[in-house]
Amino acid sequence: MAMTALLVDGLSVRFGSFQAIDDLSLAIDYGEVRAVIGPNGAGKTTLLDVISGITRPKQGRVLFDGAHEIVGRSEAAIARAGIRRKFQKPSVFEGLSVRQHIAIGADVGFRSRLDTPALEDRVGEVLETVRLADKADALAGALSHGQKQWLEIGMVLASEPKVLMLDEPVAGLTDEETERTASLVRALKRPDRAIVVVEHDMDFVERIADRVTVLHEGRTLFEGSMDRVRADPAVVEVYLGR
């Protein structure tokens, strides 16, 4: 049986009188790529914000690794525990090289800082994985939008995350870049890692997701394979059919 990486239990988030997350429960296992989809305002980003410690819920729990309560811990503590996120908008350091970015990602990921050979090894591996090895010495400011997205995924990856969250990783990418990002996400799958992806591009979701959770008005509307999601009348009604 797969072990649960994240257990969300009875989660509610309110912004004033607006219920962004409404008694939501879901479980994400190690080894899976889980897509979270749904219409604008469904609560997808808010869910990631709770898991990353940015937003405090009114009610509910989030257990990491079967035992550790996340709610109430700081963003830094959650990141140190191995729960990492790539935000929607790329925000690279224009004047630093690709290699320097990955090194920063690797070093902040470890409680005890890596020695130089270990750091170099890790940076080299990540550069290969995100296919930016030939750009290692280029300045981040000179990269295309797609390459910046992969660089940021590389920075997060360098910390060896147990939970990797990607918020709209293919927004604004070309078809070819989207295809490459799909291969990359599949390559990041590991038995000891859970990958959570929020995305509106359904063809991309179909390519990467083992399971899909459809959110609507802060609740789970449907959960299952993309085939079953596409065939569900309620999902078509509130989201896919528009």
Ligand SMILES: Nc1ncnc2c1ncn2[C@@H]1O[C@H](COP(=O)(O)OP(=O)(O)OP(=O)(O)O)[C@@H](O)[C@H]1O
């Ligand atoms: N800090 C906040 N204060 C007030 N309202 C907020 C806040 N953050 C989010 N909301 C509202 O909560 C609702 C859920 O937002 P959320 O960003 O989680 O949706 P989403 O599913 O990620 O949508 P999208 O696909 O548009 O990114 C939205 O109506 C949003 O306007």
